Amino acid sequence: MPIISIFFGIVIRMYHDDHAPPHFHASYQGFEALIAIADGSVQAGSLPKRALRIVAEWTERHRAELLENWQNGIDLLPMQMIAGADLDD
Numbered sequence: 001m002p003i004i005s006i007f008f009g010i011v012i013r014m015y016h017d018d019h020a021p022p023h024f025h026a027s028y029q030g031f032e033a034l035i036a037i038a039d040g041s042v043q044a045g046s047l048p049k050r051a052l053r054i055v056a057e058w059t060e061r062h063r064a065e066l067l068e069n070w071q072n073g074i075d076l077l078p079m080q081m082i083a084g085a086d087l088d089d
Contacts, residue, residue: 001025004069007058007084010051014073022070026055035059037066058085 005012010028022037026047033045033052040059047055059066062082069079 002079004079005058005062005082005084007086008051008054010047010055010085012055012082014069014079016073016076016079018073022067024066026051037063037070054085058088061085061088 001013001015003011003013004024010026013025013027015025021043023034023043024037026033026035028047028051031045031047031051033047033055034043035041035055036043037059040056042052046052065080065082069082072079
């Protein structure tokens, strides 16, 4: 599963040709959550409250890039790295 971003110890991954709805996997210190791209909601699993807040804000800022990577995954094309929340202005 390609890593598409890493920030503050949070690792963001996407599978190629994954099931709908569009989502990504976020892991942090032994926790893992499946996060919907559309609204940043947790579809499965969990993250600590602070990590989840950071991931939700990052998702909002990078939604277009996440959706582009999702489509690349469906099309079995390479996914692009996305700047982490630690690099956002």
